[in-house]
Amino acid sequence: MGRTVATWRMRIEAKIEGWNPFRRTLRPRERAAYDQMLHAARSRAAAGGMIPAVDPMEPVLLAMLVEAYERIARLEEEMERSRDG
Numbered sequence: 001m002g003r004t005v006a007t008w009r010m011r012i013e014a015k016i017e018g019w020n021p022f023r024r025t026l027r028p029r030e031r032a033a034y035d036q037m038l039h040a041a042r043s044r045a046a047a048g049g050m051i052p053a054v055d056p057m058e059p060v061l062l063a064m065l066v067e068a069y070e071r072i073a074r075l076e077e078e079m080e081r082s083r084d085g
Contacts, residue, residue, distance in 0.1 A: 008049035011056045012041060040067030 006014075016038060026034055041048065041063040048059035 008056060008059065009042075009045045012045075012048070012060055015056055015060075037064050037067070040064050 023031060023034055041060045044059075044063040044066065048056070048063055051059045051062070053059055
């Protein structure tokens, strides 16, 4: 019988599960930020699956960077609007 190749989503979920002890040690505010970062990776699963990476960390980190950049850009726009305002 053929082998089943794990999807990117399956691979990252397995990795995230292994990080649970780390998550448990975070303070509540840190835990919320951590969960938001993981959400960023999960919400970009289609993009992550397009990178032929052996280690799923590369697309995970890229997804988190995109999310961070989007948030920074939104804050900069808000600041600009309030300054002009």
